[in-house]
Structures are given as C-alpha cells and as structure tokens.
Amino acid sequence: MNQVSQRKTICVIDGQGGGIGSTIIKRIKEHFGESVEIIALGTNAIATAQMLKARANRGASGENAIVRTVARVDVVIGTLCIMLAHAMMGEVTPEMAEAVSGCKAAKLILPISQENVDLIGVSRDPLPHLVDMLIVDHLKPLLDATS
Template sequence: MIVAILDTNGAGLGQSIIKKIKQEICADINIIALGTNTFATSKMVKSGAHVGISGEKAICAFCKKNTADCIIAPIGILCNGEKDMELCPCICKAVINMDCTKYILPLQRYNLYIPGTRELSIKDIVDEIIDDIKSKL
C-alpha cells in the first residue's frame, strides 16, 4: 500500500501522522512525503517517510501518476490556492483529481468549518484515518 502525506510549512502534522502510521501499522506500507517546501519534506522523511517529494511541479507530477492508494492532506487542499497558503491551485487540482481515497484533515483555518468536527481533536481524526487504512490492508 502507498500512502501519500501532504504538508506545508514545518510539516508538524505530517510528522505526527507518519510516526503514528509507523507505530500502529506493521504491514508493508510505503509512505510518500509530499512537502510544499524542502524543509517540510525533510522533516517528514526524518520522521520515517520512505520517499520525499518537494515543490509544486514534483507534487503535481506525482499526483498525476495516481500511484497512491490514499493521500492525507490538510483542509486547505479544498481552497484552491487561498491567500496566504502554500497550496497553489496546481497542487489542489492535482490532489483532488487523484483516483484514490483522500483523507482531508478538517483544521479550523481558512474560514472553513466542517460541522461535526468541533469536538474532535487532531489526534482523534488521525486515529480514525489510521483505523480506516488498517481496514483496507
């Protein structure tokens, strides 16, 4: 199974997800770190990702190949290049057009609110994603 994880800036969330996958899933999972910058990518690779891909062109090329079984991305991926974001329209479109399961992390940012998620912690959301990935192995 190939799991892609997209993160921006310092990749704190991506690092946490990678560590959780490594701890909880013993199966043969190939983790691909998709960082919008080299700093984010290197942080995710240091956390255990098998491959790191950095920058707009490389991420878009990866997504167009549709080689992942699933991708985990922040809610900003739905904003199509919203102001003050590292997720440009090209990346947003490439991710949304992938033919795989997309796990969207409903962070309380960008003036987007998903009803029903207010009481959920990021830890709870990540746990639910990990459980779903486990069920597909």
C-alpha cells in the first residue's frame, strides 16, 4: 500500500464565509502537513473557496457533496451547526445534518453556534483556543490510535 492511500482523510465542513473552516484547516496543516488529506466541504461555493485557499487538498460544495463525502472519510470536523437542520441561516439542510450525525466517521465538533442553542457545561473559549484543543487533545490522539 502506498503512502498516499494510508493517509487519514479529514473532512472540514463550514458555511457562509468559510472563516471557521479556514482557521481549522490552516492549523491542521501547520500541525500535520501533508500526512493527512483534508477535504473542504462548504454549504456554499464561497465557503469552499475560502477553505481551499487555506490549503485543503480538495473541496466541494452543497448538499449532495456533503451527504456523499461524510460517508467515506475518517474524521468530520465542524461547528455544532453542521449537525443542526436549517442552521447557518438555512444553509444546513436536514439531509446534511442527518448525514453528518449518522456517519461512521469520528466527529470533532466545536461548541460554536450562531443558532439559539446553549451548550451547558462547555467553556466559551475563543476560536483559536478551541482549535488548539481540537487538534492536540482530540485529533492527534485519534489519528495516532488508528495508525
């Protein structure tokens, strides 16, 4: 088996402007380089374009791309909104939310929501701190355990 096929595939999902997804992708690339493949999935083309600029390996936009891709990756990363139907001003369809929540991939979800949802018992750390926790405390051990 060649080295490329052994890489874990990480899917980062974002919508609207793609800013959070871009931040996540940049930090993953800084930490793991090309040892992982990152697929940027945007709920719209602008979000996908921004995540591709952040150095995602591949990208796609829209409901069908998200529904089909999450079923084939090792890890899904995004904010709480990617699991809430009609979130992100309606960009997350019920089919997208169901596909993400029901896929077999490990899901690393940041507790950030622009919806009227409060997560009780979760810290309200700023995005850079949450991304560091995501990578160091959750993604790295997950990838190390499956190597």
